[in-house]
Amino acid sequence: MSFHTVFRYPSRLAGACLSATFLSLPALADFRPLDDASMAAVTGQAGVSIELETKLSIDRLTWTDEGSLSVNGLRLSGHNDTVLDNLKLTVDIAGEGEVLEHGFSEIARRANAGLLDTSNPDVADALAKYSVAGSFGKQFNSGDLVIHLGATDYGDPTSLDDYLKAVDFELAIDSITTSGTDGSTNLFSDINLQGYIGPTDLVIRNGGSSTRTLANGNIVSGSELQLDTHFEVTDGSLNWDAADVILLFNFAAVGIEGLQIHNRRGNDTLGHFGMAHATAKLSRGTGATSGKEGLSIHEVEFRADIDMPVFKVGGTSIGSVQFTDFVISDTTMMVYGH
Template sequence: MTQSHACHRISTSSTLSVWVLALALPLPAMAEFKPMNDGALSGVTGQAGVTIELETKLSIDRFSWIDEGSLNVNGLRLSGQNDTVLDNMKLTIDIAGDGEVLEHGFSEIARRANSGLLDPNNPDMADALAKYSVAGSFGKQFDSGDLVMHLGATDYGDPTSLEDYLQAVDFELAVDSVTSSGNEGSATLFSDILLQGHIGPTDLVIRNGGSSTRTLTNGNEVSGSELQLDTHFEITNGSLNWDAADVILLFNFAAVGIEGLQIHNRRGDDTLGHFGMASATAKLSRGTSAASAKEGLSVHDVEFRADIDMPVFKVGGTSIGSVQFTDFAITNTTMMVYGH
């Protein structure tokens, strides 16, 4: 059974919440969505964009993928920290004009640094100013017809406080267990997952590449129209039991317990431009594999950058000390996903 409680305040000024909104729509209604051409858009008021202020709390008793057996996510809950309402989120949605500059990433930080509210000499600030200063504005430049969604905060607090900005949206993700089942019985992969932290600027962009295609370095051909995800976040406290599972097919952490987990980017040589937060980017589009000629979903240009701290690392219920990863990076990663 799925339970969700949401309160939305919508104004017509200008990925987390996107999925909540999509799931809330009945399928027949979604089936009626049709693209609008320029002529149709000319008759719509409030063309400067749409802003959605969102408060929500989501719980799912069980989510299952069923094949010959099943993979089950049990007791999933997404909320604010300490099981409160996930709030103070603002989603802006725009359809870009040709060369239009729209809010993206840490562009709000660049705007504040430029106006003297934040120290422009801070290395991260200087990087943001260089990256997000475009044509006298602050953001990222887009092409005509690109759909741009930016998730930030409704209220960032003190405009001179970087800490207020980075901690404006707090969240808590809890999962009772992740299990697999089949004819042989069932097994628990993970259990007692709890992650608390903050959501930084998150962008979801659907690039309007028309029917164009491009070739990746591995030879895969992908559509020029693609979904682009960029997000920053940090985990300030997390715990889980790693009962039986692999990490990127290399490390098996069976019978491992982790407490006090933190995921950030405050250490090492890869911190510039991230303001201490972990980051993840990916692009998704239709693609054709150069190796198998199969058509499917291409997930490419994937990057994940973080420092990971596990101060309590247990094996078989006994602590073996602490584990740290510095400048942990996943790069040059491409996947082609298709059925068989």
């Protein structure tokens, strides 16, 4: 497993560190502690921004039980095996009612400044959804940890296309295999997905020791990890050798080329700017039926249109396949050992 990562910090912080390095000892002796009022005036004290460049590769990731499941030759990078860059993480611990960056709040900010045309339904929706108490984002509770993934440079502030294509990615996996005493079987192989990462948010809600009951009776912690992401796959290919996916599809000897995952058709495109959308919440939970404690994955939702222009069975194309308004919703899972 290998990593290549570069962290870049805001220039004002880097400059402050550099200046401090060259201060003489008499000058250092003049430093005085800041009181609360002085601290409140320090620029950049609220939250941390991290500009990130990275490239990830894992030769093999294996889960072993009686047999084993392996992900082989995994690589995450920019398009065409370049560095995954132009990423910016903002990390904040919210105060009570604080409005922080979330989702397409940058679009709302630009629309409010007159940089984007609000006759575009998606832009108008973002402006309505992310305008909160004179700020742009989402309101959080005291102690919530909020991590927002966006771009360092979005390009032309009047261009939606620049915004949506600011961060490109490529995910490649040689194979996913299962092995046992009788040998091994490929589930998937030669996976390669290229596309763009939209706004992505990770929120750890500070619910203390509180709990709540889901519609199915499962009891989950009020402190939970919330994931919300938009993305688009513009070109993908894979061999679907033999596998179940979400208990809906079980294919073998299937090859897919030119795969696209987006949200540009159908009845649920509003507010997604043509990108697929996924949300989920994760916390400690107790199953209503089994009584088992484990990891609760709940309020899962996925919305997309899926295009497979080349769909092969046994190496021969049988035509194209399209899904419009492909939606997974009302999904809850309780994961525990047995």
